[in-house]
Amino acid sequence: MAAIESSPRHEEGMSNGMLGFILFLASEVMFFGGLFAAYFIARADAQEWPPVNLLTEEQIAAGVQLEMHVGLPAIATAILITSSIVIQWAEFQIKKGNQAGLIWGLFITLAMGVIFLAMQMYDYAQLDFGAGDTIYGTTFYTLTGFHGAHVFGGAVFILIVLLRALGGQFSAQRHEAVRACSIYWHFVDVVWIALFTILYIVPE
Template sequence: MKIKTYFTQRHAFHLVDPSSMPILTAFSSLTLVSGGVMYFHGYVGGFETTLLGFFSVLSCMFVWWRDITREGSLEGCHTNIVQLGLRYGVILFIVSEVMFFFAFFLAFFAASLTPTIEIGNIWPPKGIQTFNCMEVPLVNTVILLTSGATITYAHHAITAGLKLEALWGLVLTVVLAVIFTCFQAFEYINADFRISDGIYGSCFYMATGFHGFHVFIGTIFIIVSLIRLNRNQFTTRHHFGFEAAAFYWHFVDVVWLFLYVAVYFWGGL
């Protein structure tokens, strides 16, 4: 006689299954950063190592997000209390990103408020032709703020159950993000200084470059949300994946406003 045993989960929490993604993502990130440092210092193989790390990180993002998507949309593991914990996690992640950019702003203000004798006691340093803050940087500011409005429109459309309007809001957000990235690439190509041109070049390219990288990651985040929305994986009450993307994108908007005011406008006076 066979005895059947049934197990019932008596709590609303999600016990995550064992996964290799955290350690693989950690090694991919290490490869990316190590390759970047090697490339900046002119070591042989630095560029190839950077590419390897970059595509490894993208692969880990794809697989890990796929697993989380399955847990939330197909397996029903993301209860209300699990979603609350995920929200706290995203908020803490964004706080850590704020600290990351704070270091770049601190370096920029330390160099600009007390310029040393090595750069002629002036800021911007002699020989640095800064960007006109009323040209491409201002256009990019308008583009990024507009993208913040379109993703907010998509959020309201999702909560109202308007799928078509939400899709259009996300499509417009992706288009604006791509235009922003293209303008920033155009700006870098036409710049009169490089990252190796002293403290100004280092602070400028590290701050704006990492912001551009965050725009790229945020664009992928929004594209994933767009695909999930089209597959009816979001409801009016259960759409945390989109909310995380929206939180991240608004963080990118706010950082750019500080960059525009501090680096482009005030730093170019």
């Protein structure tokens, strides 16, 4: 039965679309690699980190403080990691033909992604430094901002897949978009784990 339903391209392994998608992800890795390199070089150059020695008197007078609060981002990190597990669960469900499981899994992942973005925006609002406040602020907002943009892109991706799932377009045999979506979400998650580690955890 399954042998009849599966299309020939599945027998050759990866489809063209999936291969192209993975190559696209490789280019994304290189993009983030460039941004990470800038951060590492900034830290290697710095006499102290955060580089409070570089703050001008105007910045100090304006109340700029180069510190981050780890509490909220830690919760956001936990949510994002959990969402990765949820979307993987959703993919396993459609592999078993469970449409409802797929829809619920995608919906919960999407909600968690939105919550992550909301928490990131709230975090931005309460920080006492901006993108122009030394290399510390510039790297922080650039790295987390581009990551946030990718979370947003991933959320849109999930939304499209969710709408297609609601239309019943996926089956146990045909669900490549779900796989691509979950791989993308894991990628965004892994980038965040690396970011959270270097921005918040690696000692000063």
